[in-house]
Amino acid sequence: xxxxxxxxxxxxxxxFGGDFDIKRVLxxxxxxxxxxxxxxxxSILSPVYFSTSNxxxxxxxxxxxxxxxxxxxxxxxxxxxxxxxxxxxGLAGVFAGFLMQGVSFEILGVVFYPPVWVxxxxxxxxxxxxxxxxxxxxxxxxxxxxxxxxxxxxxxRGVALLMTDGLxxxxxxxxxxxxxxxxxxxxxxxxxxxPVGVLILAVVAIACILLLARTPFGRWVxxxxxxxxxxxxxxxxxxxxxVLVYVLSGICAAIAGLVLSSQLTSxxxxxxxTYELTAIAGVVIGGxxxxxxxxxxxxxxxxxxxxxxxSDGLVIIGVSSYWQTVFTGAVIILAVLLNSIQxxxxxxxxxxxxxxxxxxxxxxxxxxxxASGSTAGKAGTQS
Amino acid sequence: MNEHAxxxxxxxxxxxxxxxxxxxxxxxVHALKAVxxxxxxxxxxxxxxxxxxxxxxxxxxxxxxxxxxxxxxILEGEPVRFSSTTEAQRQGISIIHQELSLAPNLSVRDNVFxxxxxxxxxxxxxxxxxxxTRQLMEELDEPIDPLTPVEDLRLGQQQIVEIAxxxxxxxxxxxxxxxxxxxxxxxxxxxxxxxxxxxSRGVSLVYISHHLEEALTITDHAVVLRDGRxxxxxxxxxxxxxxxxxxxVGENFDLGSPxxxxxxxxxxxxxxxxxxxxxxxxxxxxVDDVSLxxxxxxxxxxxxxxxxxxxxxxxxxxxxxxxxAGRVLLHGEDISRLSIAExxxxxxVLVPEDRQRDGLVQTMSVGENLSLASIGxxxxxxxxxxxxxxxxxxxxxxxxxxxxxxxxxxxxxLSGGNQQKVVIGKMMATHPRVVLLDEPSRGIDIxxxxxxxxxxxxxxxxxxxxxxxxxxxxGECLSIAHRIVVMSRGRIAAEFGADANKEEIMAASGEAVxx
Numbered sequence: 001x002x003x004x005x006x007x008x009x010x011x012x013x014x015x016f017g018g019d020f021d022i023k024r025v026l027x028x029x030x031x032x033x034x035x036x037x038x039x040x041x042x043s044i045l046s047p048v049y050f051s052t053s054n055x056x057x058x059x060x061x062x063x064x065x066x067x068x069x070x071x072x073x074x075x076x077x078x079x080x081x082x083x084x085x086x087x088x089x090g091l092a093g094v095f096a097g098f099l100m101q102g103v104s105f106e107i108l109g110v111v112f113y114p115p116v117w118v119x120x121x122x123x124x125x126x127x128x129x130x131x132x133x134x135x136x137x138x139x140x141x142x143x144x145x146x147x148x149x150x151x152x153x154x155x156x157r158g159v160a161l162l163m164t165d166g167l168x169x170x171x172x173x174x175x176x177x178x179x180x181x182x183x184x185x186x187x188x189x190x191x192x193x194x195p196v197g198v199l200i201l202a203v204v205a206i207a208c209i210l211l212l213a214r215t216p217f218g219r220w221v222x223x224x225x226x227x228x229x230x231x232x233x234x235x236x237x238x239x240x241x242x243v244l245v246y247v248l249s250g251i252c253a254a255i256a257g258l259v260l261s262s263q264l265t266s267x268x269x270x271x272x273x274t275y276e277l278t279a280i281a282g283v284v285i286g287g288x289x290x291x292x293x294x295x296x297x298x299x300x301x302x303x304x305x306x307x308x309x310x311s312d313g314l315v316i317i318g319v320s321s322y323w324q325t326v327f328t329g330a331v332i333i334l335a336v337l338l339n340s341i342q343x344x345x346x347x348x349x350x351x352x353x354x355x356x357x358x359x360x361x362x363x364x365x366x367x368x369x370x371a372s373g374s375t376a377g378k379a380g381t382q383s
Numbered sequence: 384m385n386e387h388a389x390x391x392x393x394x395x396x397x398x399x400x401x402x403x404x405x406x407x408x409x410x411x412v413h414a415l416k417a418v419x420x421x422x423x424x425x426x427x428x429x430x431x432x433x434x435x436x437x438x439x440x441x442x443x444x445x446x447x448x449x450x451x452x453x454x455x456x457i458l459e460g461e462p463v464r465f466s467s468t469t470e471a472q473r474q475g476i477s478i479i480h481q482e483l484s485l486a487p488n489l490s491v492r493d494n495v496f497x498x499x500x501x502x503x504x505x506x507x508x509x510x511x512x513x514x515x516t517r518q519l520m521e522e523l524d525e526p527i528d529p530l531t532p533v534e535d536l537r538l539g540q541q542q543i544v545e546i547a548x549x550x551x552x553x554x555x556x557x558x559x560x561x562x563x564x565x566x567x568x569x570x571x572x573x574x575x576x577x578x579x580x581x582x583s584r585g586v587s588l589v590y591i592s593h594h595l596e597e598a599l600t601i602t603d604h605a606v607v608l609r610d611g612r613x614x615x616x617x618x619x620x621x622x623x624x625x626x627x628x629x630x631x632v633g634e635n636f637d638l639g640s641p642x643x644x645x646x647x648x649x650x651x652x653x654x655x656x657x658x659x660x661x662x663x664x665x666x667x668x669x670v671d672d673v674s675l676x677x678x679x680x681x682x683x684x685x686x687x688x689x690x691x692x693x694x695x696x697x698x699x700x701x702x703x704x705x706x707x708a709g710r711v712l713l714h715g716e717d718i719s720r721l722s723i724a725e726x727x728x729x730x731x732v733l734v735p736e737d738r739q740r741d742g743l744v745q746t747m748s749v750g751e752n753l754s755l756a757s758i759g760x761x762x763x764x765x766x767x768x769x770x771x772x773x774x775x776x777x778x779x780x781x782x783x784x785x786x787x788x789x790x791x792x793x794x795x796x797l798s799g800g801n802q803q804k805v806v807i808g809k810m811m812a813t814h815p816r817v818v819l820l821d822e823p824s825r826g827i828d829i830x831x832x833x834x835x836x837x838x839x840x841x842x843x844x845x846x847x848x849x850x851x852x853x854x855x856x857x858g859e860c861l862s863i864a865h866r867i868v869v870m871s872r873g874r875i876a877a878e879f880g881a882d883a884n885k886e887e888i889m890a891a892s893g894e895a896v897x898x
Binding site for chain 1: 735745746762
């Protein structure tokens with residue numbers, strides 16, 4: 001934003017010693033500075049923290065949350081929420097594991113071993129299906145997003161448990177004779193020394209940036225979250241936009257499920273439990289507003305890295321997992337607190353600019369004030 | 384109850400509350416300028432004025448919602464200051480807002496005592512509350528059971544519950560802001576009976592209404608506000624409808640005249656028998672069998688009071704809302720089944736009434752708002768073209784003369800008039816053939832108003848646009864419109880040419896409906 005009010009404030013800030021700018025920069029770039037602070041603090045506390053290999057390891061953990069957070073960002077930008085992503089992640093992993101074991105067709109008496117690329121496509125399709133159910137419930141049946149996705153959280157988890165009877169698929173390697181090797185490539189392997197999961201995150205992030213910044217759909221997402229009524233009257237297909245963001249969120253969760261089960265070389269039905277909350281936290285730390293319309297990919301990625309680097313750092317310096325939970329919670333609260341400061345500050349600025357800006361907008365002064373010509377005289381009793 | 388009021392030694396007609404030189408400014412905006420205003424004991428004083436004349440601001444000051452910038456309020460000879468509505472209530476002044484402030488899920492009893500529950504030994508004394516509520520409702524001749532949920536009551540009855548609540552705090556002065564705007568004729572009858580009853584019990588009333596003739600039947604004094612000043616004051620027996628209209632409207636700023644010197648085309652938009660049911664009252668229609676046809680290059684003004692069905696009609700033509708019957712034809716093609724987006728594509732757009740709620744996306748910049756409806760025009764393949772978008776936005780900014788320091792400015796940094804031009808510019812960027820505007824002049828100053836009207840007039844004359852705009856200010860009908868259609872209670876009540884006069888338009892709109 002480069003509106004008048006801000007420029008005015010900047011000038012005023014300089015008049016009063018210039019600290020205003022610094023506060024502003026700190027506030028707007030808080031996720032970035034938080035990440036720097038985390039890296040510096042843990043590098044001091046632990047000699048192993050600041051190393052390329054550790055960063056890559058931590059990044060491959062971040063990849064999971066990052067993927068979920070990107071999907072979540074799309075949903076939150078429209079003013080919704082998707083609580084089902086953690087379960088969808090678990091279900092996707094189990095589904096992939098199930099396919100890797102081979103699908104037997106008893107009538108034909110054959111067992112079909114789909115190649116990995118088919119597994120990936122089918123799993124993403126499953127994620128899209130879960131998202132589509134969410135989206136249709138929310139957009140067309142007017143079920144509140146919180147409730148619809150909470151329901152799917154349970155259903156997806158239940159289905160995952162049913163599929164495996166609560167057990168974990170351990171044999172995901174496939175075999176060369178069956179032509180279904182390569183599953184480990186998704187998360188376990190490295191390309192040019194970088195974990196493939198991290199590269200997948202990067203690709204999805206770039207796709208999201210393009211989607212949000214350069215396509216009509218991206219504009220529709222922002223306008224739906226900013227003011228759905230106005231968007232609808234401007235010809236934005238609000239309902240289709242809502243369905244599609246949940247579909248994309250489901251696909252992101254499925255990709256995360258594939259990467260995670262590849263990293264672990266096993267697929268358990270309880271994988272990803274409570275990950276939806278971490279994903280939301282990442283989006284919020286990244287500066288997006290839960291009311292919709294505000295937020296971006298860069299912030300969300302930073303948010304995911306803040307959470308990932310913080311919790312891994314706490315593990316490395318040997319803080320108990322109980323304290324980790326406390327720290328993570330505190331960071332989330334702090335982030336939301338700063339969000340509300342930022343957005344209420346923005347509103348106040350606008351309100352004050354309505355009153356005080358006179359030169360750039362001569363009209364605002366005269367706003368709602370009556371025509372000067374018609375009021376003179378005529379006062380007093382008449383009958 | 385009402386011991387206070389009845390023990391009052393006031394003679395009928397004595398001034399009980401008066402405002403002296405009240406002024407109120409919001410920043411540079413002067414909503415009220417040195418207004419004097421008297422409320423008479425046991426009588427009704429009605430405040431007349433157009434939208435934005437300052438009626439509501441004055442009432443908010445009298446009831447403690449706002450504090451005046453200068454001037455004083457004198458209650459029974461003593462200057463008083465209300466820092467809150469509670470304080471005003473303690474002094475016996477209550478206000479009933481246009482939007483009722485009842486909790487629909489609670490019972491009549493709970494609403495009457497909301498926030499002032501009678502606490503007995505074992506918690507809230509519901510029996511006593513019920514007894515008092517029943518007594519109040521009986522006094523008001525509306526014996527509603529105290530345990531009835533408010534949402535089950537008709538609007539008129541809900542209003543009486545509000546009155547009961549005001550009486551239960553011993554209100555001596557009751558301010559009613561547009562109490563009849565949503566009532567049926569028989570409900571108005573009941574309300575007026577209650578008002579007469581209150582008068583006889585020594586309650587003084589301040590009444591605001593757009594239904595002029597209706598208000599004349601109940602009032603004892605008339606005060607007219609215009610542009611934040613009191614322009615006239617008189618007792619009921621000295622005045623008539625014509626006097627009120629003359630003082631309300633005054634001489635208007637010139638908003639232009641109907642464009643001429645070109646031939647109008649064929650009918651572009653035809654509305655046939657549109658009927659829209661009222662969601663809150665089954666069996667009633669907010670728009671009742673309305674037909675209208677507009678030619679290319681023609682400007683039609685729809686005049687009507689609040690609740691006349693203008694907004695519902697325009698929204699359903701644009702594709703929002705539930706039409707029960709009727710058809711919308713654009714260039715002879717039935718578009719009744721099409722979505723809003725498809726109608727925009729066919730060249731029919733709506734500039735909605737409430738630009739904050741329906742027109743603008745506050746989280747987006749001026750440029751993003753302007754290009755929102757025409758994204759298709761600058762999309763190549765999957766991606767939008769930034770260069771093309773900049774071009775569209777720059778064109779819009781210059782076409783509708785938006786004063787902004789760039790397309791990246793936040794929408795909140797613009798004045799109301801410029802925000803309105805953004806909404807208009809956004810819809811114009813889709814190159815429409817028919818433009819519907821619902822109260823395009825609402826909340827914008829006279830200069831911006833004139834500019835908006837000039838834009839519409841140019842659009843009609845130069846591009847052959849068919850323009851339909853609605854208004855509740857009679858002065859605006861007599862500006863650029865070739866034809867004036869008056870709506871009243873969901874129906875077209877009358878149609879006039881550009882040479883109509885204010886009095887006949889207002890009379891047709893139902894401002895002359897006798898209760």
